[in-house]
Each structure stands twice: as structure tokens, then as C-alpha cells.
Amino acid sequence: MDQPLWQPNPSRLRDANVTEFMAAVERDWGVPLADTSVLYRFSIDEMNRFWKSLCDYADLRGETWDGPVLVDGDKFPGAKWFPEARTNFAENLLRRRDAADAIVFWGEDQVKRRVSFAELHHSVSRLAQALDAADVEAGDRVAGYLPNMPEAVTAMLAATSIGAVWSSCSPDFGVQGVIDRFSQVEPKVLLSADGYYYNGKTHDSLEKLREIIAQLPTVEHVLVVPYVEREPDISAIPKAALLTEFVADFPGRDITYAQFPFDHPLYILFSSGTTGVPKCIVHSVGGTLLKHTCEHRLHCDIKRDDRVFFFTTCGWMMWNWLISALACEATLLLYDGSPFYPGPTVLFDLADAESMTLFGTSAKFIDALAKSGCRPVESHSLDMMSQICSTGSPLAPEGFDFVYQHVKPDIHLVSFTGGTDIMGCFAGGDPTRPVWRGELQCRIFGMAVDVFDDDGQPLRGKKGELVCTKPFPSVPLGFLNDENGERFHEAYFDFFDKIWCHGDYVELTEHDGLIVYGRSDATLNPGGVRIGTAEIYRQVEKLDEVQESIVIGQDWDNDVRIVLFVVLRDGLNLDDDLKTKIMTQVRTNCTPRHIPSVVLQVTDIPRTKSGKITELAVRDIVHGRAVKNKEALANPESLALYEDLPQLQI
Numbered sequence: 272m273d274q275p276l277w278q279p280n281p282s283r284l285r286d287a288n289v290t291e292f293m294a295a296v297e298r299d300w301g302v303p304l305a306d307t308s309v310l311y312r313f314s315i316d317e318m319n320r321f322w323k324s325l326c327d328y329a330d331l332r333g334e335t336w337d338g339p340v341l342v343d344g345d346k347f348p349g350a351k352w353f354p355e356a357r358t359n360f361a362e363n364l365l366r367r368r369d370a371a372d373a374i375v376f377w378g379e380d381q382v383k384r385r386v387s388f389a390e391l392h393h394s395v396s397r398l399a400q401a402l403d404a405a406d407v408e409a410g411d412r413v414a415g416y417l418p419n420m421p422e423a424v425t426a427m428l429a430a431t432s433i434g435a436v437w438s439s440c441s442p443d444f445g446v447q448g449v450i451d452r453f454s455q456v457e458p459k460v461l462l463s464a465d466g467y468y469y470n471g472k473t474h475d476s477l478e479k480l481r482e483i484i485a486q487l488p489t490v491e492h493v494l495v496v497p498y499v500e501r502e503p504d505i506s507a508i509p510k511a512a513l514l515t516e517f518v519a520d521f522p523g524r525d526i527t528y529a530q531f532p533f534d535h536p537l538y539i540l541f542s543s544g545t546t547g548v549p550k551c552i553v554h555s556v557g558g559t560l561l562k563h564t565c566e567h568r569l570h571c572d573i574k575r576d577d578r579v580f581f582f583t584t585c586g587w588m589m590w591n592w593l594i595s596a597l598a599c600e601a602t603l604l605l606y607d608g609s610p611f612y613p614g615p616t617v618l619f620d621l622a623d624a625e626s627m628t629l630f631g632t633s634a635k636f637i638d639a640l641a642k643s644g645c646r647p648v649e650s651h652s653l654d655m656m657s658q659i660c661s662t663g664s665p666l667a668p669e670g671f672d673f674v675y676q677h678v679k680p681d682i683h684l685v686s687f688t689g690g691t692d693i694m695g696c697f698a699g700g701d702p703t704r705p706v707w708r709g710e711l712q713c714r715i716f717g718m719a720v721d722v723f724d725d726d727g728q729p730l731r732g733k734k735g736e737l738v739c740t741k742p743f744p745s746v747p748l749g750f751l752n753d754e755n756g757e758r759f760h761e762a763y764f765d766f767f768d769k770i771w772c773h774g775d776y777v778e779l780t781e782h783d784g785l786i787v788y789g790r791s792d793a794t795l796n797p798g799g800v801r802i803g804t805a806e807i808y809r810q811v812e813k814l815d816e817v818q819e820s821i822v823i824g825q826d827w828d829n830d831v832r833i834v835l836f837v838v839l840r841d842g843l844n845l846d847d848d849l850k851t852k853i854m855t856q857v858r859t860n861c862t863p864r865h866i867p868s869v870v871l872q873v874t875d876i877p878r879t880k881s882g883k884i885t886e887l888a889v890r891d892i893v894h895g896r897a898v899k900n901k902e903a904l905a906n907p908e909s910l911a912l913y914e915d916l917p918q919l920q921i
Contacts, residue, residue: 275705276675277683287702289569296324307703307713308783314716315741318344321717322352322561322744329564329598332366333358334530341742347769348760350742352533353557359528360537360556361395361432364597368392371576372602374421375625378498379468379608380617386421391428393523394421398429398514400521405492407459409434409529412539414458415585416449416480418442418467419607422496422514423585424594426462431537431556434529435459438539438551441584442467442474446482447860448806451548452541455751457489462514464496465503470609473499481508492517533557536748540588540691549806550758551751554694562695562745563595565716571629571658571685572702573599580604581631581660582618586862588691589631589662610636615645619653626655633663634670634686635798638829641673653679660700662687664796665787667829668709686711688737688775688787692763694745697737697773698785710784718743722779727767734778736791739771746771789831792887795824797831802865804886810860811835811853816843821876822867823890825919834893834919835867838876845872869918875909889913 284290293304296313300320304310314321319340326336338355367373367388374386386394407413413430417423417439427437438456440449442464453461461484466475477495484493493511497503505511537556541549567573579596583589584607596603604625610618610632622630640647647653659674659682666686674684685700688711697720698711706712714720719741722730749759766772774792777785795802804822811820818838824831835853839845850870857865877885888898892913901907 275707276671277681277706279683279703279705283683284703288572288574289701289703292324292328292569295328296321299324299327307701311714311716315719318717318741325561325565325569329568331358331560331564332362344742347742347771348746348756348764350746352561352742352744354533356533356557357530358533358556358560359432359434359530360560361428361526362528363560364428364595365392365395365432365526366598367575367600372578373597374424374603374605375578376421376605377607377621378418378420379471380613381468382498384421391421391425392526394425395428395432396523396526397518397521398425399432399526400524401518402429402435402460403433404521405460405517407433407435409531410536411435411460412456412458413437413460414453414456414462415439416442416444416453416461416463416476416483417496417585418464418498419584419590419605420464420496420498421605422462422464423590424603424605426494427594430460432526432528434531434535436536436539436553439585439590440541441586441862442476442479443469443584443862444586445858445860445862446479447810448862449479449483450486451806452551453483453487455548455551456539458487459489460492460494461487461490462494462496464498465505466499468499468608470612475499477503477505477508484509484511531556534748538591538694539751540591540694542691548809550762552692553748553751554745555748558745558747559591559595559694560598562693562743563592564598566592566695566699567596567599569716570696570699570701570713571660573601573629575600577601577628578604578626578655579629579631580606580618580621580627581629582606582610582633582636583631588694592695593631611639611643615640615643616647616650619647619651622653622656623651627653628655629658629660630656631660631662633798634661634666635664635830637661637666637670637673641670641677646677648677648679656682658683658685658700658702660685660687662689662696663798664830665789666709669829671706671708686787688777688785689715690773692747692773693743694747697739698777698787705782707780707782707784710780710782710786712782712784714783714785720785722777723767723770723772727770731779732781734776734788736766737773737775737777737787738767739773789826790824795822795831795833797824797833797864802833806861807833807835807857807865807867810856810865811837814853814856816840816849817853819876819884821884821886821889823886823893825869825890825893827868827921832868833866834869834871836871836873836876836889836913838874839872845870871916871918873912875906875912877904877906877909893919 334357373388689696722735776788
């Protein structure tokens with residue numbers, strides 16, 4: 272295609288935040304910036320100046336943002352950002368206190384609520400006081416096992432306002448999945464709703480909560496949010512109180528925000544690998560704030576009074592990303608439930624009813640919408656919507672076509688790629704550039720993104736590894752329980768020295784955009800949600816019938832599906848009953864997203880000479896690609912078991 276799908280009109284160019292920001296940079300530093308491609312080079316070559324200008328432009332709150340910006344910039348990892356800064360994350364998100372909507376919440380077709388900025392401040396103040404009275408201190412952990420509802424936002428802001436660390440997962444996680452995560456976090460306080468709604472059904476959370484608490488000895492307070500019941504019975508749950516009771520003695524008042532260093536821990540998020548329990552990734556106050564400020568203001572053009580939506584749960588990094596839009600003084604539109612209940616238009620109903628300006632979703636949703644026959648351009652006005660953002664997995668060129676043909680022809684369509692690991696994006700949108708079919712518009716400011724071959728040489732116009740060659744503010748503080756940093760280094764820096772390697776296959780285009788082809792490592796990515804294979808192995812191999820297993824992600828229908836291969840004990844065959852048993856085991860103890868789409872029996876699993884199973888080799892065979900380093904395999908003949916399987920043919 273030699274013509275872009277969209278280009279900004281003159282008024283969009285003139286009024287974009289990034290246009291205003293470029294003028295400020297030119298004024299402050301005397302640097303001519305012809306366009307955002309020049310600004311990108313400036314952000315990489317002059318990191319100190321760029322990030323200082325962004326702090327000033329966004330008017331970041333805090334005791335101080337003065338002093339050096341980057342220290343030990345030659346160390347990666349190990350560089351230090353804003354070592355003299357003192358700030359508070361919640362203060363930056365709660366700068367507005369008027370009667371306008373801070374949050375609009377839809378819980379399927381059951382609940383609709385509105386929370387003003389003033390009411391949000393009031394609720395955060397009361398809970399922060401109650402947490403302080405309960406001896407929650409800076410550095411303590413507060414965890415949420417909550418739907419995507421206002422109380423989740425309130426709890427996060429209250430915890431972070433006093434310097435506590437927030438961690439969350441959604442209520443569709445099974446008991447074991449929650450324990451695997453929160454047992455490492457060791458929370459002092461755990462918040463949960465009594466249940467949630469999904470696909471027209473009510474789901475109880477209290478029984479799972481009781482089992483979870485029994486295995487979390489560090490929890491001193493369990494706070495239950497009534498959601499599906501007005502007065503839920505919590506008598507069977509130790510240490511439990513209703514959230515309303517917990518805050519009852521504390522009036523709303525001005526919040527005194529404690530000030531913390533840039534590297535004070537803010538969030539603990541989870542990223543599963545191929546072995547062990549999920550990794551606990553610790554993100555900083557300053558790194559998260561700067562990263563989201565850059566992406567929201569400059570790349571997504573979010574302004575005061577915008578109404579911002581992302582379809583997410585509290586178990587996905589995009590929830591954390593969405594909530595930060597409060598720092599732009601924008602309204603959050605929260606939806607919890609199925610995006611197709613009671614019908615495929617429900618999110619567009621929300622968009623029209625609430626004058627949504629930014630619609631955030633996943634490539635999987637766009638694909639499912641297309642297959643449903645839904646054509647929002649024919650049924651909805653979407654007058655206020657100026658941007659659609661897609662992330663999680665690559666948005667196929669056909670997804671671009673569908674949006675422009677059947678959703679809104681004059682929309683700025685943004686495809687993002689990034690991850691939980693960096694609390695944001697490597698590449699994404701630019702409101703001043705054209706949108707080309709199948710491409711991410713640009714690399715994110717301040718992210719020295721490149722594409723390398725296996726020898727560490729830059730590539731152009733060819734597929735290679737997505738890397739970041741310089742430090743950036745949202746590099747995680749590290750993993751929990753990884754005192755010497757070995758696991759952290761192995762995850763991102765073992766492939767290339769002093770260079771972040773993310774595990775994605777990408778290509779830099781002639782438009783200086785990016786095409787994402789999928790994962791280059793063994794991490795699964797169905798529906799855009801990254802899943803480690805270890806969580807599946809731990810459940811499947813608990814079954815007496817299963818001797819061992821190997822799981823891969825197969826490219827399928829513009830997405831990824833999970834394929835599980837099992838070696839059964841002698842004399843057993845994989846029948847429908849055993850398949851059901853395997854899937855039930857995974858669903859019960861993980862999430863529905865972990866359930867394999869295909870389960871197949873094999874007699875052997877390829878492994879290295881050191882005994883490690885080789886998921887990448889199996890994935891290459893299934894996709895018809897040559898296997899590298901066959902000589903490293905102890906049993907290369909086993910690869911033939913995975914070739915040309917009829918059950919895996921598209």
C-alpha cells in the first residue's frame with residue numbers, strides 16, 4: 272500500500288500535545304525540531320534534556336525534581352534516574368478535585384456508577400488514614416483481588432499515597448494462581464470483592480478468598496467490597512471486614528503526601544516464565560510516572576477532560592497504564608465483564624453514552640468483533656472518539672482494514688507493543704504522523720529501540736530481535752527474591768551485553784515504523800496476554816496420568832493458541848475424559864486464558880543434553896521452520912513427532 276490509512280488534519284497537528292512540547296524544547300534548549308522524528312533522536316541522544324523538559328511540561332508534582340537526571344548512564348542495567356528527586360505517585364494522579372467525573376464505571380449490565388474527582392480524593396483520604404491506623408507503612412504491600420471497579424483505583428491510590436506497594440490480580444484467577452503470586456508479595460492487607468459479573472453470570476469470590484487467606488500468613492486485614500450482594504456474609508473469612516466498616520471512623524480531609532525517592536517501589540506485577548512460579552517485577556514510583564506521562568501526553572495526546580477507556584482487568588499491566596491517565600486530569604471509563612455481553616456492541620454503547628475519546632482494546636477483540644458481524648460505523652455515532660489503541664498482540668493488517676472500514680474511517684488507530692516488564696511500550700502511536708497498514712507508527716520517545724540479528728548487528732527491512740540499547744526510566748527495580756540480580760539479568764541482558772532483549776520478532780519499516788510478528792522466546796501470548804509455560808506445567812504434571820509435558824504457542828487466525836503435548840504413563844491413551852480433566856485442572860488453578868486449545872499425546876519430548884525441554888525447537892517444527900542448534904539436543908529424532916500434525920494444520 273502506497274497511501275496511508277489516516278493522516279492528521281492541520282488542526283490536529285496544531286493542537287497536539289507533542290507539538291506544544293516540541294516548541295517548549297526548542298525554547299528551552301535552542302534545538303530546532305522539524306518534526307517528531309527529530310524529537311525522537313533528541314530524546315535518545317539528549318536524554319537528560321528530554322526527560323527534564325518532560326517533567327517541566329507535565330508539571331510533575333513533588334518536593335523536588337531538581338538535580339541530575341541520569342547518573343551512570345553507561346551502566347545497563349545499573350543506571351540511576353533523578354537520584355535527588357522526591358515525589359509521590361498518588362499526588363500526581365489526584366491533582367484535580369472538582370465535581371467533574373473522575374471515574375465512570377459499568378459492571379456489565381448490572382451496575383453503573385460515577386465518582387467525581389472530589390469524591391475520589393475523599394475516598395482515597397479515608398482509606399489512606401485507615402491503612403495508616405492499621406500500621407501499614409512505606410514499603411509494606413497492599414494487594415487487590417478485585418474487578419476493574421472504582422474501589423480498585425481508590426485502594427491503589429490510598430496505598431501508594433503512604434508509600435505502600437500495590438499489587439493486584441483479577442478475580443478470574445484460580446486459587447493457586449493467586450497464591451503463586453501473592454505468597455511472594457507477602458501483603459499486609461488484601462482487598463477483594465464478594466464476587467463479579469461475567470457473561471451474564473454472577474461469580475462468587477468469597478469461597479476462593481477463604482482458601483487464599485488460609486495460605487497467606489502475612490495478611491493482617493482482609494477488606495471485602497460488596498459488589499454482587501449488598502451485605503455479603505464474610506463470617507467464614509478470617510481477619511475480614513467490609514471496606515465501609517474499615518474506613519468508617521475516618522473523615523475525608525486533605526491528604527498529606529509522603530515524599531519518596533524516584534526508585535521507591537510502587538507496583539509489583541507478574542510475568543511468568545518457563546520455570547517456577549511467576550516472576551514478581553518491581554516497578555518504581557518515578558519510572559512509572561515518567562513512562563506513563565510520556566506515553567499519555569505525547570503519544571496518545573491525552574488532555575484534561577478527555578474520557579479514556581481501556582478494556583482490561585486488574586491482572587494486566589494496561590490497568591496500571593490506564594489509571595495513570597488521571598495525571599492528565601482525564602476521566603477514566605471502567606468496564607468490568609465480558610466485552611460481548613449482552614451483545615458485541617456493549618463497549619461502543621459505553622463509548623457513545625460517555626463521550627469516549629480514547630478507546631483501548633486488544634487485537635483479539637478487534638478480530639472477534641469483525642467475525643461477529645458487528646459494524647459500529649452503521650450503529651453508533653462515536654462522535655467524540657478520536658483514537659483507538661490496540662495492544663497485547665500484533666494487530667494484523669486485516670485488523671487495520673476492519674477498523675477503518677467498519678468502525679470509524681477518520682480515527683487515529685494506534686497499535687502498541689511493550690510489556691509488563693517495562694510498565695509501558697517500546698513502540699506505538701504519534702498523533703502527527705500518518706498511519707500505515709499493519710505498522711506501529713513510531714518508536715516511543717526515550718526508548719532507544721533497535722532490531723538486531725543473532726550476532727547483535729542492526730537490521731533494517733528484515734525480521735530480528737527487538738532490543739533497547741540505552742537505559743530508560745522504567746527499567747524495573749528488579750525481581751523480588753532475586754538479591755544478586757541473576758534472574759533479572761538472565762531474563763533481559765544475557766542475550767546481548769548491556770542491551771535489553773525483549774523476546775519479540777520485529778521489523779523496522781521504510782516509514783520508520785515497526786511491524787511486530789510475535790514472540791521470539793517461549794512465552795505464550797494468547798489474546799495478547801503473556802503467559803509463562805511454567806504455570807501450565809505445574810498443573811498438568813500434578814495429574815497422575817501425565818508423565819511430562821511441553822507447551823507452545825501456535826500462530827493461529829491472527830492470534831496465538833496454546834498447544835499442549837503430553838507424555839502419558841505406560842499403557843494410557845489420551846481420550847476425551849482425560850482432555851477434560853487436564854483442561855479443568857488448568858482452569859481451576861490458573862485462569863481461562865491458560866487453557867490449551869489443543870491437547871495432543873506424544874511419546875517423547877525433545878530436550879537439551881543438560882536435560883532441559885526445548886519449547887522453541889518444538890514451536891519451530893510446528894511452524895515449518897528449521898531448528899537451530901540441533902546438535903545441542905540429546906534426542907533430535909524426537910522432533911519428527913511434531914512434524915506435519917493434521918490437528919495443527921490451518
